[in-house]
Amino acid sequence: MISQKAKYALRALSALARGEEGRPLQISEIAATQNIPKKFLEQILLDLKREGIVRSLRGKQGGYLLLRPAAEITFGEVLRIIDGPLAPLPCLSITAYRRCDDCDGELSCEIRHVFHRVAEAERAVLFSATIADGIHLADRAVAEAPEPVDG
Amino acid sequence: MISQKAKYALRALSALARGEEGRPLQISEIAATQNIPKKFLEQILLDLKREGIVRSLRGKQGGYLLLRPAAEITFGEVLRIIDGPLAPLPCLSITAYRRCDDCDGELSCEIRHVFHRVAEAERAVLFSATIADGIHLADRAVAEAPEPVDG
DNA sequence: TTATACTCTACTAATTTGGTAGATTTATCA
DNA sequence: TGATAAATCTACCAAATTAGTAGAGTATAA
Numbered sequence: 001m002i003s004q005k006a007k008y009a010l011r012a013l014s015a016l017a018r019g020e021e022g023r024p025l026q027i028s029e030i031a032a033t034q035n036i037p038k039k040f041l042e043q044i045l046l047d048l049k050r051e052g053i054v055r056s057l058r059g060k061q062g063g064y065l066l067l068r069p070a071a072e073i074t075f076g077e078v079l080r081i082i083d084g085p086l087a088p089l090p091c092l093s094i095t096a097y098r099r100c101d102d103c104d105g106e107l108s109c110e111i112r113h114v115f116h117r118v119a120e121a122e123r124a125v126l127f128s129a130t131i132a133d134g135i136h137l138a139d140r141a142v143a144e145a146p147e148p149v150d151g
Numbered sequence: 152m153i154s155q156k157a158k159y160a161l162r163a164l165s166a167l168a169r170g171e172e173g174r175p176l177q178i179s180e181i182a183a184t185q186n187i188p189k190k191f192l193e194q195i196l197l198d199l200k201r202e203g204i205v206r207s208l209r210g211k212q213g214g215y216l217l218l219r220p221a222a223e224i225t226f227g228e229v230l231r232i233i234d235g236p237l238a239p240l241p242c243l244s245i246t247a248y249r250r251c252d253d254c255d256g257e258l259s260c261e262i263r264h265v266f267h268r269v270a271e272a273e274r275a276v277l278f279s280a281t282i283a284d285g286i287h288l289a290d291r292a293v294a295e296a297p298e299p300v301d302g
Numbered sequence: 303t304t305a306t307a308c309t310c311t312a313c314t315a316a317t318t319t320g321g322t323a324g325a326t327t328t329a330t331c332a
Numbered sequence: 333t334g335a336t337a338a339a340t341c342t343a344c345c346a347a348a349t350t351a352g353t354a355g356a357g358t359a360t361a362a
Binding site for chain 2: 001002007010011014034035036075085087088089090100102103104105107108109110111112113114115117118121122124125126129131133134135137138139141142145
């Protein structure tokens with residue numbers, strides 16, 4: 001399971017991506033429309049800012065903007081920023097490799113090989129899917145849904 | 152990341168799979184050879200027993216045995232028993248589906264569609280890989296490793 | 303009948319998760 | 333120039349989870 005925080009981050013980015021190009025969205029607007037606790041969202045957006053995903057404007061008329069097009073922000077990088085390493089085992093992490101201290105050899109480890117495959121499968125999806133894709137998939141699903149019969 | 156407990160469970164099952172057919176392995180043997188805290192391993196094996204993965208014999212000469220061949224125990228089912236639902240979102244879990252309370256529609260959710268793909272990719276690996284596969288991959292990797300030059 | 307090995311229940315310390323609270327800084331507008 | 337609106341920063345907190353320990357109880361084989 002990904003954390004609630006990561007969910008909020010991805011949904012906040014979707015909101016920013018849906019916003020008007022160039023017009024900043026304020027924390028409270030995003031919090032209200034996406035049902036995210038405002039003070040929590042503040043922290044999340046600061047994290048995303050530090051990592052170069054969004055930028056901010058202070059003062060009246062301030063708010064947040066995407067720093068890159070939504071089609072260039074992947075789920076994988078956002079998840080890494082918010083939840084940390086994606087790998088299922090520390091010894092398989094690209095960004096935070098750490099030997100398992102109870103394990104006595106990565107070659108002979110009976111679970112590492114299998115989880116290596118898991119990690120690759122996950123990464124293939126997470127780094128090919130972008131915020132823009134998420135929006136597109138959602139919009140298409142809604143458009144293709146059977147019309148609710150009225151009456 | 153999977154939990155330490157899940158790692159222990161999978162390695163304990165590998166140990167049982169490597170053991171002599173029909174000869175039970177004791178908790179303390181497994182704990183010693185696999186570097187697992189004994190009392191913690193006790194609990195893990197009880198969980199696996201309750202879920203029909205292993206069986207136990209009490210008293211002298213007692214111990215644990217696999218209830219099914221190692222080639223029929225998948226990583227996925229073990230992970231589910233120890234760590235709970237595999238899905239990245241509660242609304243994507245097969246065994247523990249739960250609506251996201253802050254989300255107002257699964258079709259229109261911008262992150263669900265992407266994570267649905269992640270979940271499928273993960274499951275494809277986790278439910279095709281068995282304890283026997285893990286052992287086989289490890290043994291092959293060791294056999295194929297370049298001989299360490301002695302001298 | 304006793305030693306051995308599994309079983310059960312309870313407890314605990316440390317970390318992570320999912321937030322709140324409040325003071326501060328910066329920019330805009332009147 | 334001063335009020336106001338917005339982001340920023342630091343600190344705190346409760347609940348849940350993780351990774352175990354402790355110890356008494358129970359079944360069984362020799």
